Amino acid sequence: MTTSKKIVLLGHFGVGKTSIIRKFVTNEFSSDYKVTIGVHILKKEMPVTNGEDVSLIIWDLEGTDNIDLINKAYLLGTHCFIYVYDISRPLTFSNLEENVLKLKEKFPKTLLKTVANKIDLIDDVNDEKYKDTLQKTDYTSSAKTGENIADLFDSITKALVI
Amino acid sequence: MPESNKLRQLKELLLHEDRDEIALLQAKIKTLESILEKQEQLASRIDPIIDKKLAQYTKDIPEKLGPTITESLKNEIANSKDAVVDALFPIIGKMIKKYIQQEFKILSDKINAQLQKSFSLKNWTRKFKSKVSGIDEENLIIQELAKTEIHEIFIIEKNSGILIANFSKAKTIDKDVISAMLTAIKSFVEDAFKTGNDSLELIEYGLYNIHIQNFNSYYFAVVAHGVFDSAYKGKLEYELLNFAEKHLAKGPKKNISIKLAEFFNNDDL
Numbered sequence A: 001m002t003t004s005k006k007i008v009l010l011g012h013f014g015v016g017k018t019s020i021i022r023k024f025v026t027n028e029f030s031s032d033y034k035v036t037i038g039v040h041i042l043k044k045e046m047p048v049t050n051g052e053d054v055s056l057i058i059w060d061l062e063g064t065d066n067i068d069l070i071n072k073a074y075l076l077g078t079h080c081f082i083y084v085y086d087i088s089r090p091l092t093f094s095n096l097e098e099n100v101l102k103l104k105e106k107f108p109k110t111l112l113k114t115v116a117n118k119i120d121l122i123d124d125v126n127d128e129k130y131k132d133t134l135q136k137t138d139y140t141s142s143a144k145t146g147e148n149i150a151d152l153f154d155s156i157t158k159a160l161v162i
Numbered sequence B: 001m002p003e004s005n006k007l008r009q010l011k012e013l014l015l016h017e018d019r020d021e022i023a024l025l026q027a028k029i030k031t032l033e034s035i036l037e038k039q040e041q042l043a044s045r046i047d048p049i050i051d052k053k054l055a056q057y058t059k060d061i062p063e064k065l066g067p068t069i070t071e072s073l074k075n076e077i078a079n080s081k082d083a084v085v086d087a088l089f090p091i092i093g094k095m096i097k098k099y100i101q102q103e104f105k106i107l108s109d110k111i112n113a114q115l116q117k118s119f120s121l122k123n124w125t126r127k128f129k130s131k132v133s134g135i136d137e138e139n140l141i142i143q144e145l146a147k148t149e150i151h152e153i154f155i156i157e158k159n160s161g162i163l164i165a166n167f168s169k170a171k172t173i174d175k176d177v178i179s180a181m182l183t184a185i186k187s188f189v190e191d192a193f194k195t196g197n198d199s200l201e202l203i204e205y206g207l208y209n210i211h212i213q214n215f216n217s218y219y220f221a222v223v224a225h226g227v228f229d230s231a232y233k234g235k236l237e238y239e240l241l242n243f244a245e246k247h248l249a250k251g252p253k254k255n256i257s258i259k260l261a262e263f264f265n266n267d268d269l
């Protein structure tokens, strides 16, 4: 028996949601920016985890800075949210806490991971100016170099199949 | 001076100016006449040129004015969507009607063609069937042509869009992704056309009908090919209710796919 898990990626425009999924599913990266409109769905079969076959059904939502505007039905029944922001554009994490709080309030049982993407674009991760934000962030990643992409989904899968 | 001469002189004196004017008028009329005549002559020569130009101009309209017209039409449409829809609706309705009539004609042609192929085995079986069942041959043929065929059945979790079970005649598409996409489309449509509690019930996709039937925590999506009329819909709904009652109402949802296949493997509902 295969269990399916619904994973939803959300965050501001152009932070790299589609790129992260693409890197994970097909191991490709492109510097072209093709805006996602509506929702795009992909699937990745994970190697057996805790004795179970797991399929990740990944929902790639269009970017928005206000999660209240997302069609609620897209968020229902989700097993894990991945909230992505772009570390090189402070605007994309300006309302990180607020959005995370909203999600936790509305979906208290759903796992939630925050990801600081495009980590390859900054010179020094340990710079003081990122300290506060990164402390509230679960993962740093780069869809370009592939850094932490597989780890992110592996750990989520493990957390979901206990 | 004779009397008559005097009279003439007097006349001349009195009427002198008038006569001049008459002469003048006469001259003017002459010129006018000649102008008119010339114009007629001209017209007979110019008219064909104008006609030709006009024809060319009409021909050039799409190219020369096309973009401008399209642009202003676009604006007009954008500014008055409702009006445009109202205007187009009857026309499109008529076109659809015409299309259906055409399809019916093709159908009846097909029936005729089938009737004429009187020596095929199928035909003899049908003739036999018709004799035995008492249904006339045309009706039997219509039944054969219009037969509805189920291609896929999905049982999908309503919220997450995750596939619970599936019965399928083709193994080509990714069922998990289709299920999620269907769910996304369904919620998008239901969200976009908020009309109380209405939910999406049918998606027409090419020659296929996707029948959607909602239950509390899951829904059925049945992809069918062929005539999908209310009689068929009614039967299908009934069968799905039956299936749900038997296999989905309680207990763990296991091996549902196998049960689905057993349940629906014959096409005649």
Ligand SMILES: Nc1nc2c(ncn2[C@@H]2O[C@H](COP(=O)(O)OP(=O)(O)OP(=O)(O)O)[C@@H](O)[C@H]2O)c(=O)[nH]1
Pocket: A011, A012, A013, A014, A015, A016, A017, A018, A019, A020, A030, A031, A032, A033, A034, A035, A036, A037, A061, A062, A063, A064, A117, A118, A119, A120, A121, A141, A142, A143, A144, A145
């Ligand atoms: N350098 C670098 N560029 C990235 C990275 N991830 C994404 N990009 C680029 O950022 C741009 C936007 O990426 P997308 O993946 O389309 O972003 P998105 O979040 O899906 O955007 P929306 O669908 O509009 O919300 C693209 O040009 C990507 O190539 C990364 O880790 N490093």
Ligand SMILES: [Mg+2]
Pocket: A017, A018, A019, A034, A035, A036, A060, A061, A062, A063
């Ligand atoms: Mg995208």
